[in-house]
Amino acid sequence: MISTNPIAQTIFLFALSTALSAIVIRFAISVALTYGIADHPGGHKQHDTITPFVGGVGILIALSIALIMLFNTHPEETLKWLGLGLGSIVIFATGFADDLWQLNYKVRLIIQAAVALVMVLAGGVVLTNLGSLLPDLTLELGLLAVPFTIFATIGGINALNMIDGMDGLAGSLSLVSLLLISTVAFIAGDSSNLTLAAALASGTIGFLYFNLRHASQRRARVFLGDNGSMLLGFLFAWLLVDLSQEPNQAMTPVTAIWLFSIPLMDTISVMLRRVVLRKSPFIPDHNHLHHILLHAGFRIEDTVIAIASLHLLFGIIGLAGLYLGAPEFVMLLGFLLVYAGYFYVTQRPWYFIMALRHLHTILGLTPVEKQGLFLGSYTAQEAESLVRQVSGQLGPSVDSWVQVLEKHSLQRDAGKRYAVAVNIRMVSNDCATDDEIKQYVALLQQRMMEQRGIQIRPFFERNSKNDRRSQNRGNPAGTELRVSERRNPDTGLLILEVMFDKLTLGHPPASGTEKSFSESPAQSRTQSTLQETHQVDE
Incomplete structure (x- = not known):
């Protein structure tokens, strides 16, 4: 009952x-x-x-x-x-x-x-x-x-x-x-x-x-x-x-x-x-x-x-x-x-993603994709020219984010140097599987080299068995230890390293400064930002 x-x-x-x-x-x-x-x-x-x-x-x-x-x-x-x-x-x-x-x-x-x-x-x-x-x-x-x-x-x-x-x-x-x-x-x-x-x-x-x-x-x-x-x-x-x-x-x-x-x-x-x-x-x-x-x-x-x-x-x-x-x-x-x-x-996912990554840094957390790993060492004008070329090549159909990050140097007279990273968010069903993503990256590498003289190198896949990264959450300055990272295999975000011959860049616009380098939202969904980061080895 x-x-x-x-x-x-x-x-x-x-x-x-x-x-x-x-x-x-x-x-x-x-x-x-x-x-x-x-x-x-x-x-x-x-x-x-x-x-x-x-x-x-x-x-x-x-x-x-x-x-x-x-x-x-x-x-x-x-x-x-x-x-x-x-x-x-x-x-x-x-x-x-x-x-x-x-x-x-x-x-x-x-x-x-x-x-x-x-x-x-x-x-x-x-x-x-x-x-x-x-x-x-x-x-x-x-x-x-x-x-x-x-x-x-x-x-x-x-x-x-x-x-x-x-x-x-x-x-x-x-x-x-x-x-x-x-x-x-x-x-x-x-x-x-x-x-x-x-x-x-x-x-x-x-x-x-x-x-x-x-x-x-x-x-x-x-x-x-x-x-x-x-x-x-x-x-x-x-x-x-x-x-x-x-x-x-x-x-x-x-x-x-x-x-x-x-x-x-x-x-x-x-x-x-x-x-x-x-x-x-x-x-x-x-x-x-x-x-x-x-x-x-x-x-x-x-x-x-x-x-x-x-x-x-x-x-x-x-x-x-x-x-x-x-x-x-x-x-x-x-x-x-x-x-x-x-x-x-x-x-406007990239604006939100960028803000959340800042929140991760403030809270001492580590984003899945990357943190404390910076690419290249370029002047402000070189970085701006590179950003414009990469953004123009990717075009408005690619959901991407070009980052320009300021690097701290151990040498006081070295001047300001910048790293460039290209983040491509694979949101299209045309780039869903691992093989299709590899094909997309290979095609992008070929186009950038043939049309712009820029070499793109993808980050290699992490292997926890031979990863020598530290276990602490900090970002130690002046050491070779990498900040610990939670890498999620489910993510569809690609991080690409951009390498180039400085002679192929041409002359940058006269307005180039060490401030934020931005593409017009009306022209492309690619945004670039200048962020100050923790110190890393040059």
Whole structure:
């Protein structure tokens, strides 16, 4: 007999769902490896091992437990729970088929729309109004309610699916949102949505046990897969719409977007960027926030923590506005301002990457790509001329960053000298694999030598077995010790050494100085900066 005490019932549900989710996923991993139901490296994927994509079964088993409870405690809403169960099974099966056979996005959209229609017609979960987005005026949707609900549901399903690109990220963001939603349902006394959200949160914990990286688990043992991310996205749409609408409204519609902020903002930003570049918004790339953080030197674990913390902050802001009685139009304006800042940062990744690397230096951390390793020894005019030639050769189609770094010399009368490094961020699907990256570098080397007389030499791959770098975090001056470095094989950032014959550079512009050397943003996305660094040997 299931207890009728809400708190005791929730604790029992939480413990049971967590345990069963972990057990079922562990069993599913073994079955998946036996039958080859796994994700293989290649293309835009960053992992380098075969990994099962059966994490969604843990979410599905947690949902099943919640539905059994809901049929028992709320039998008057049997049709609603049948609609929820049917829609979830269909979306899970669609995601699983997509994992196996890569369904066309049009097929996925049609099925997602059908599932959203089931949510509306059988579940009675529909967006009838968007709240008081204007002072003293509630925006009723009327005849647009059903199509808008379908559109919002499809958006939610794909938002979580698109951000699922790193071990632990989608699961961590989902857990944060589900815990916040559980809080809303508990305060409002909405026992049915509390049951659903709590079960899904515990199912997500069971999944994260196998998906998060930690001391005893160097990589994910299972992926959420499209089956899991699409299922969670659908369930988020269900919960957020149901909690924000009458007759038992627990929060405002604008609060819902705060609770789902990071997946929503990241998806909109990435799709807008793809449309601007005249690409399909459904083709994967490496311009999500987590890719930018990786290229800035964050480890995967740190990236997950940073983004999940930001997501939690936005969710808390949304709940604070709800319970402090902030006007809905003010909360909407605040969200739009936050999104504008998010969009600005993610559309200019090199500026953000550069700022984060400075933060790494201040905090005593070490970026993954390079730190304390500087190339060349050139005068200001030579460095400026080299930067202009490299920037012109790369052109606006390459997402690159040319660095000019000031070097300290042990000789007082040596004058200021500068090092030049070219960072190419491999965000195109045309340069996704190791072989394709090598081909790209070889072609770039050939072009630069033939057309500019400049030799480009890639950094060699590090080998920890013969690495003589020091283990301390500092950057010792006057020694031959290199600063320690966390190199992540998942990163797609190339660091190239530029070497040239000074006679081939020609005469630099008369305006050349020892200040920052910059290309016009209107001409190219290549930026160059002059940074003062720690002292290194000449």
